[in-house]
Amino acid sequence: MTPTAARPLRVALVEDQPLFRSMLERTIADAPGLEVVVTVGSVTEAREALRPGVADVVVLDIDLPDGNGIALGVTLRRAQPDIGVLLLSAHDAMDLLLDLPRDVAHGWCYLSKTSGTSESTLLHAVRSAAAGETVLDRTLLDRVTPRAGSAVARLTHRQYEVLRLLAQGLSNAGIAERLDITEKSVQNHVYAIYATLGIDAEPARNPRVSAALRLLEETGPAL
Numbered sequence: 001m002t003p004t005a006a007r008p009l010r011v012a013l014v015e016d017q018p019l020f021r022s023m024l025e026r027t028i029a030d031a032p033g034l035e036v037v038v039t040v041g042s043v044t045e046a047r048e049a050l051r052p053g054v055a056d057v058v059v060l061d062i063d064l065p066d067g068n069g070i071a072l073g074v075t076l077r078r079a080q081p082d083i084g085v086l087l088l089s090a091h092d093a094m095d096l097l098l099d100l101p102r103d104v105a106h107g108w109c110y111l112s113k114t115s116g117t118s119e120s121t122l123l124h125a126v127r128s129a130a131a132g133e134t135v136l137d138r139t140l141l142d143r144v145t146p147r148a149g150s151a152v153a154r155l156t157h158r159q160y161e162v163l164r165l166l167a168q169g170l171s172n173a174g175i176a177e178r179l180d181i182t183e184k185s186v187q188n189h190v191y192a193i194y195a196t197l198g199i200d201a202e203p204a205r206n207p208r209v210s211a212a213l214r215l216l217e218e219t220g221p222a223l
Helices: 018-029 043-049 069-079 094-099 119-130 157-167 172-179 183-197 207-217
Strands: 009-014 034-040 057-061 084-089 108-112 144-146 219-221
Touching: 009 018, 009 043, 009 119, 018 034, 018 119, 034 043, 034 119, 043 069, 057 069, 057 119, 069 084, 084 119, 094 108, 094 207, 108 119, 157 172, 157 183, 157 207, 172 183, 183 207, 207 219
Parallel strands: 009 034, 009 057, 057 084, 084 108
Antiparallel strands: 144 219
């Protein structure tokens, strides 16, 4: 779901810490094209407030006092297939995205509360989730390395750099700027990545989402 000239993206916040919730609300409400429509602190409150069509994207704390944010996200997605989900957690639980049921696995983003995430990264993740894309936490990605024998381990150094930036939600233009190469070079690297990972470049499922999840699946803590 994307905003229109007449209506901004509607964002719901599900966070049990009042101070952190208010900080999120101020940051998102002050951003152009975004509107906070729901702020609650529990699974029970979220299920009551988040009827289908109320919000375009939901920002979910994983650890809630009366349940699990991921399970809540699955429930919300099955009731409203186009709602985006951004998960926040004080713990490194990014690999939980790999356990999502396949029918709801698109359009989930993950940021750590403790990794020094900037406001711009948060807002980018909100918009990306609403667009059905995946954004993973940069700091957590910096701590992993490809597993021996995996398809990701067969990527060249440059291809791995491109894949990591892709998983952070950067566009080809953004990757080109970050690496100081041409956008055409980035596109060539992206197609080479898809080929190595066996990802169809034009499937029903967003190939960039599939590539980000493969990166998550085939990496582990750096030694």
